[in-house]
Amino acid sequence: MALGMMEYDAIVLGAGAAGLFCAATAGQRGKRVLLLDHADRPGKKILISGGGRCNFTNLHTAPDRYLSKNAHFAKSALSRYTAADFLALVESHGIAWHEKTLGQLFCDDSAKQIVTMLLDECGKGGVDLQCGEAIRDVVHSDGQFRVTYGGTEATAPALVIATGGPSIPKMGATGFAYDLARQFGLKVVQPRPALVPLTLPGEEALFRDLSGVSTEVIARIGGKEKGKAAFREAALFTHRGLSGPAILQISSYWQRGDTVTTQLLPDCAEGWLKEAKRDRPRTTLRKVLSEALPDRLAEVLCERLGISGDLGNLSDKALAAAETKLARWPFVPDGSEGFAKAEVTAGGIETGGLSSKTMEARAVPGLYAIGEAVDVTGWLGGYNFQWAWASARAAGLAL
Structure with a gap:
């Protein structure tokens, strides 16, 4: 079967958050855009994000909340979008939203609304969306990128990796x-x-x-890495180790061999155990801990600390040592x-190898990379979506 040949101004590979928004931005500027994805439908990761409600951005977005070999790279795109x-785009589509915690914004209803919004924006730009097509080949010659997918060939002077x-x-x-x-x-x-x-x-x-x-x-x-990053949120014990927002956050900084320390009673001031001993000498450490921690956790911690009996019978030195351990309880994940x-x-x-202003490859004119494909990783809580939007916008305006 002979391959058909289609000509575009830009071909965007990947119909996720970044790809959809980049294609929409370029399309609405009058560019002929082909958006390709091997999945059967667009925005699949968006649909499962935020428990199905999509944590689509974070009000506290700032460059220092992103990890990258080049800590300054994200500044330009994030400052310009x-x-x-x-949020103004979300509201213009009539999508109701709420702030959950720590600046995290979610749809009131469903993540489907964000996908629908992005598809509507692509529609306004006349984007040609093709899903369910495996990309078989990508070549570059004479200033043109040629992409072979399904039974078709498409060419364009610009290619976006999304x-x-x-x-x-x-x-x-x-x-x-x-x-x-x-x-x-x-x-x-x-x-x-x-x-x-x-x-663990x-x-x-x-x-x-x-x-x-x-x-x-x-x-x-x-x-x-001591003190470089600290996250105050919930930690969850699992049958395999540790999870929960605080652990997910710190995992981005963790490397094999690193110790993860957890401050188990973050609101307790130094000397709180000696004060408890003075005020309630006949109570136990387990009783004191269970007032602030889940009972099962209090029991295990006492077991690990090797402390039993009334506080009044324990030395100040032993209590200070327990305090120190509880303030920096170490785990060494495997x-x-x-x-x-x-x-x-x-x-x-x-x-x-990329321009921070346009996301274009310095050595390959017309080649762009955006979103999660790039070495920029945000904190938990909508930061990665905001990087997707900002980097996509930067490329979409440059195409």
């Missing part, structure tokens, strides 16, 4: 973006799972008995639950 800008990273492979995620980047001579920062539950080794089995127990902590990375459970991918296409 802000959370307020995207296929994301390998997180959540069950949704069809792959490392295709990195293969394509390397094909065109771009470097790739080693991808790794981020915003992912951490696993066998000697921490006692904590596995707490599966389902959650408590508020301040999580940090110990060792050389790994994570991997890309299958990771919300995003850290690492990706190295930013040194």
Whole structure:
């Protein structure tokens, strides 16, 4: 069967958050845009995000809430398309929203509304959306990119890599973006799972008995990264290790061999156990802990600390040591639950090869990379969506 040949101004690979918004932006500027995705429908990751309500941005978006080999790369795009800008678009489509915590914005109803909004925006720009088509080949010659998919060939002077990273492979995620980047001579920062539950080794089995127990902590990375990042949110014990928002946040900074420390009673001032001993000498540590922590956790902590009996019978030195341990309780994870459970991918296409203003590859005119495919990874809570919108906007205006 002979291949058909279609000509466009730009071809966008990947109909996720970044790809949809980039295609819509360029299309509404009068560009003829082809948007391709191997999945059977667009925006599949958007639909499952935020428990199905899509945490579509964060009011506190700032460059220091992103990880990248180049900490300054995200500044330009984020400053030129802000959370307020995207919120205005959401409101213009009549989508009701609410702030949950920490600046996180969600749809009142469903993530489907965000996908519908993006498809409507693509429609306004006359974007040609093709889903369910595997991309068979991409070549570049004479200033044109030629993409072969299904029974068709398409050409354009511009190509946008918006296929994301390998997180959540069950949704069809792959490392295709990195293969394509390397094909065109771009470097790739080693991808790794981020915003992912951490696993604990066998000697921490006692904590596995707490599966389902959650408590508020301040999580940090110990060792050389000490104090670099700290997150005060819930930590959740699982049958495999640790999860919950605080752990997902710190996991993006974690590297094998690092210690994760958790401050288990973040509101307790120094000397609180000695004060409890003075005020209630006949009470036990377990009783005191269970007033602030889940009872099962209090029991396990006392067991680990090796402390029993009334506070009045314990030395101030022993109580101070217990306080110190509770303030920086160490866990040494032996790994994570991997890309299958990771919300995003850290690492990706190295930013040194891209323009921070347009997202265009410096060495390959007409080639762009946006969204999760790039080595820019946000905190939990809508930051990665905002990077998708901002980087997509930057490329869409430059196409």
